[in-house]
Amino acid sequence: MSNAFVDFQNVWLAYNDELLANNQFAVEDIDFKVNKGEFVAIVGPSGCGKSTFMKLTTGLKMPSKGKILVDGEPVKGPLKISGMAFQASSLLPWRTTLNNVLLPLEIVQPYRDNFKTNKDAYVDRARKLLETVGLKGYEDKYPWELSGGMQQRASICRALIHEPKMLLLDEPFGALDAFTREDLWCILRDLWQEQRFNIILVTHDLRESVFLADTVYVMSKSPGRFIVRKEIELPRPRDLAVTYTPEFTAIVQELRGHIGAHRQALPTA
Amino acid sequence: MKPKTIERWSPWLLLIATLAIWEIICKGFGVSEFIFPSPSRIAQQMIEYHEVIAGHAWRTYWVTMVGFGIAIVVGVLLGFVIGSSRVAYAAVYPLMTAFNALPKAAFVPILVVWFGIGAGPAILTAFLISFFPIMVNIATGLATLEPELEDVLRVLGAKRWDVLTKVGLPRSMPYFFGSLKVAITLAFVGTTVSEMTASNEGIGYLLISAGSAMQMGLAFAGLVVVGAMAMVMYELFDYVERHTTAWAHRGSQNS
Numbered sequence: 306m307s308n309a310f311v312d313f314q315n316v317w318l319a320y321n322d323e324l325l326a327n328n329q330f331a332v333e334d335i336d337f338k339v340n341k342g343e344f345v346a347i348v349g350p351s352g353c354g355k356s357t358f359m360k361l362t363t364g365l366k367m368p369s370k371g372k373i374l375v376d377g378e379p380v381k382g383p384l385k386i387s388g389m390a391f392q393a394s395s396l397l398p399w400r401t402t403l404n405n406v407l408l409p410l411e412i413v414q415p416y417r418d419n420f421k422t423n424k425d426a427y428v429d430r431a432r433k434l435l436e437t438v439g440l441k442g443y444e445d446k447y448p449w450e451l452s453g454g455m456q457q458r459a460s461i462c463r464a465l466i467h468e469p470k471m472l473l474l475d476e477p478f479g480a481l482d483a484f485t486r487e488d489l490w491c492i493l494r495d496l497w498q499e500q501r502f503n504i505i506l507v508t509h510d511l512r513e514s515v516f517l518a519d520t521v522y523v524m525s526k527s528p529g530r531f532i533v534r535k536e537i538e539l540p541r542p543r544d545l546a547v548t549y550t551p552e553f554t555a556i557v558q559e560l561r562g563h564i565g566a567h568r569q570a571l572p573t574a
Numbered sequence: 575m576k577p578k579t580i581e582r583w584s585p586w587l588l589l590i591a592t593l594a595i596w597e598i599i600c601k602g603f604g605v606s607e608f609i610f611p612s613p614s615r616i617a618q619q620m621i622e623y624h625e626v627i628a629g630h631a632w633r634t635y636w637v638t639m640v641g642f643g644i645a646i647v648v649g650v651l652l653g654f655v656i657g658s659s660r661v662a663y664a665a666v667y668p669l670m671t672a673f674n675a676l677p678k679a680a681f682v683p684i685l686v687v688w689f690g691i692g693a694g695p696a697i698l699t700a701f702l703i704s705f706f707p708i709m710v711n712i713a714t715g716l717a718t719l720e721p722e723l724e725d726v727l728r729v730l731g732a733k734r735w736d737v738l739t740k741v742g743l744p745r746s747m748p749y750f751f752g753s754l755k756v757a758i759t760l761a762f763v764g765t766t767v768s769e770m771t772a773s774n775e776g777i778g779y780l781l782i783s784a785g786s787a788m789q790m791g792l793a794f795a796g797l798v799v800v801g802a803m804a805m806v807m808y809e810l811f812d813y814v815e816r817h818t819t820a821w822a823h824r825g826s827q828n829s
Contacts, residue, residue: 363729383729395723398821399744411740413730447821467730475722 309338309374310503311362311471316371318357325369331357332529335371337522342501346514346521350564354529355507359473362505363387376470385413387471388464392479394456396448396463403444406431406462413467427466434462438492454485458492465496471503478513487545490516498542511557515539516548523563533563611791616798619791627780627792631799634765634777637693638803641700642761646754649705653712657746658738663717670706678703679767686772696768696776703764704757711753715746748822751815755808762804 316335319325332354339345347355360366364384373380396405410416410427435444438458448456457477464472478486494517497504508514514521515537523533539547547553593613600612607615656663678699685695719741727737769778777796784792816823
């Protein structure tokens with residue numbers, strides 16, 4: 306596949322030179338291709354290098370070995386075509402929700418230079434985006450006046466405001482209760498269905514990954530490797546009801562089996 | 575009375591109670607006014623010498639404010655440098671801690687040699703004693719950014735400067751205002767201590783001269799005035815803090 310949007314070619318990463326000399330890698334031998342508009346989920350136990358993987362994809366870290374191409378270009382530095390959201394919403398408490406969402410436009414080019422002149426248009430865009438995630442009426446509230454789920458929605462809006470081609474989510478729903486989490490699954494699904502940017506979702510919730518993604522990768526822990534690639538062939542659009550079907554459960558169980566099997570294979574301390 | 579009203583008036587009630595006990599002890603045991611003056615005696619002296627006290631208080635006040643102003647400028651700049659660079663933090667912090675451990679009163683004789691008797695040593699003592707908390711707090715606010723947030727911004731191509739101005743500085747504002755409250759009280763200490771040996775004006779000078787003339791009532795009146803000035807400035811910065819960085823105090827305000 307030469308037209309892959311994200312293309313990892315035998316990527317290895319050690320965090321520093323000392324670890325590299327000892328052949329201790331955070332992620333090993335990652336070979337990974339994502340098509341344009343594909344929704345990919347990466348699951349694995351905590352500490353398996355999922356977050357490291359995100360830093361590689363966005364160009365915040367350079368691989369020790371191997372090559373990463375995004376949109377046909379080798380990654381050389383931070384990739385502005387990506388938006389990121391994390392488990393902690395990390396909104397700025399002194400800015401209103403609207404101004405939090407606008408923050409990336411004050412920084413990223415080409416918006417940065419004409420931010421003042423086009424501000425009205427950008428504010429409109431931010432308001433629309435907030436409306437699509439159900440935050441209409443909360444634009445002028447401060448983050449600490451919002452619930453956890455609302456903060457997370459605002460955080461996703463902040464990641465999307467500069468219309469990135471690639472959205473990277475690091476356990477974005479990890480700290481939410483089950484109902485709110487399912488709500489946000491649907492919001493994310495709708496956003497993606499509408500705009501078809503690439504999503505790479507890092508999570509340890511198997512149901513989440515199967516419900517949302519086209520392809521699920523299972524990562525193992527130390528060394529961080531991809532051990533399974535599974536295409537989810539559930540028809541789209543997917544409704545929440547699908548999560549209660551036997552097909553869905555079968556896929557989740559199969560993936561769970563891979564994680565369990567691998568863990569048993571590790572020598573016990 | 576409602577609990578809220580009691581809470582509001584509690585400092586005044588405590589003050590009145592303390593003064594009452596103090597007065598009773600002084601009167602009851604017949605303590606000499608030359609040893610330990612009663613509150614009524616202090617008040618009486620304060621009225622009698624109000625012009626003298628006001629003159630010295632004004633001197634102490636402006637000297638402190640000049641020293642404090644310099645401390646804000648230097649503290650913020652140093653804090654900014656230390657907080658925004660790991661190397662600067664590693665290099666400067668240990669030296670600054672060592673410096674802060676020195677008793678500032680020990681600098682006064684040296685400052686007198688350099689600047690002579692007068693406002694100079696007092697201003698510099700106030701500055702030396704009060705810039706440290708400001709510097710530390712600005713540096714802490716800048717150095718403790720969430721790594722995730724930094725990643726979000728860095729991936730957008732944010733320069734170090736963007737991160738500092740958009741996130742670091744606003745974030746350190748509560749720390750800054752918090753430090754001003756501590757620093758202003760320290761600055762009054764610095765000025766007074768310096769005036770005691772190196773000035774012919776100011777509350778510190780008044781304390782020494784009243785003490786040597788056995789005018790204990792006047793000396794205590796001087797102490798009361800310094801305390802009151804520091805208290806008023808503390809409350810002022812507390813008010814400013816609460817009204818500029820309300821987002822950092824939402825917990826205490828909601829309850």
